[in-house]
Amino acid sequence: MAEEILNPIVLQRADPFVYKHTDGFYYFTGSHPLYDRIVLRRAETLNDLHDATEIAVWWKHENGPLSNLIWAPEIHRANDKWYIYFAAAPDTNIDDNTFNHRMYVLENASENPLEGTWVEKGEVKTEMSTFSLDATTFFHKGEQYYVWAQQDLDIKGHSNLYISKMENPWTISTKPVMLTKPELPWEIKGFWVNEGPAVLIKNGKVFITFSGSATGVDYCMGLLTANEDDDLLDPNSWTKSQEPVFQSCPENGQYGPGHNCFTESPDGKDTILVYHARNYTELVGDPLYEPNRQARAQKIEWGEQGNPIFGVPVPDKRWTPKTPEVLK
Structure with missing residues (x-):
């Protein structure tokens, strides 16, 4: 029987990302609530990430452009090297109260x-010089792809999702x-946002x-689906999905689930x-600096058509802080 996942798996780390490597370790990163660093920790089980030693890398x-609001790092492998993708803002955006x-x-x-x-490889540049964040990457049929959120000033809203192929891990x-823009009622509460692709x-x-x-509380997850043999750039x-696939569950005391990633059980059998x-x-x-978005994990089920069934956020099994102080 697989080990029960005890949530939260890591305290006060929003935008969690877990990479299960061939060395048997789960590598974890996420947004630090002070937004001033990128952190990593590793453990042999998801439960052990909770108390694993964390270091700022x-x-x-x-x-300058890398001096403010460090958001949503992800750690990936490509060409036998490690890569961290993240978003950063310049110090100048403090004065006009906008994100850049x-x-x-x-x-x-x-x-x-x-x-x-860790060597800085620079900015991943797209055709638009606008607010952009939440990059992820994946390999499919031998090619590397890049998926991210970005604002188009000609489209209503704060961010849409885009995809491109990559010539190397830092260049599209x-x-x-554009794959999707915020347009449905569950995508436009508070902000018009499509972000955090996985x-x-x-x-x-x-x-x-x-x-x-x-x-x-309105934060929730949607789903895009393609056949693996289709042109992913079309x-x-x-x-x-016309409805959210994962959303707040007051009965279980969980609100605003989102900005997810995927990993697998130690034996590789469960997603x-x-x-x-x-x-x-x-x-x-300030909600931006409210630190208690906790990193959580749970098993996905699968339907008869081969589509994921996410269910609802499960209840907590571990203590969580409920004050605005950042844990040391």
């Missing part, structure tokens, strides 16, 4: 990404293609989950959904 710059993030990449050639040197090679390839299909609405290959959620709705202070 990169810190924001004193000034761009997407960046770090590289590490060490076997263990908690060691060695094809024209960005890719899952299984049962002959390619799935991309994403999150919509503002990051409070928007017509993708079908979008695991990793996401963040809060277990209360009354926030104190």
Whole structure:
């Protein structure tokens, strides 16, 4: 019998990302609530991530484009090296109270990404010079793809989802293609948002989950689906869920689940959904700096047509903080 997952798996880490490597470790990163660093930890089980030693592998710059609001890091492997994708804003956006993030990449050639040197590979540039964030990457049929959220000033809303192929882990090679924009009622509460894409390839299909609405109780997940043999750069290959596939569950005390990723059980038999959620709705202070979006995980079921069934966020099994202080 598989070990029961005890939630939260990591405290106060929003936008969680878990990479299960061939060395038997789960590598974890997520947004630190002070938004000033990129952190990593590893463990042999998801439950053990909770108390694993965490180290900061990169810190924001004193000034310039990498000096503010470090968001949503993800750790990936490509060409036998480690890469971290993240978003950062310049210090200038503090003055006009707007977000002006761009997407960046770090590289590490060490076997263990908690060691060695992380080298800045620069900005991942797209055709638009606008607010962009939440990049993820995946390999399919021998090619690397890049999926991210970005604002188009000619489209109503704060961010849409785009896809492109990559010529290397820090450079896109094809024209960005928009896959979805916020338009349905559950995507436009508080903010008009499609963000936080995560890719899952299984049962002959390619799935991309994403999150919509503002990051409070209305935050929820949608789903894009394509056949694995289709042209993933053709928007017509993708079908979008008309209703959220994962959302708040007051009965279980979980609110605003989203910004997920996927991993698997130690034996590889089960697909695991990793996401963040809060277990209360009354926030104190600026919601951006409210630290208690906890990283959580649970098993996904599968339907007869080979599509994921996410269910609802499960109840907590571990203590969680409920004050606005950041844990040390």
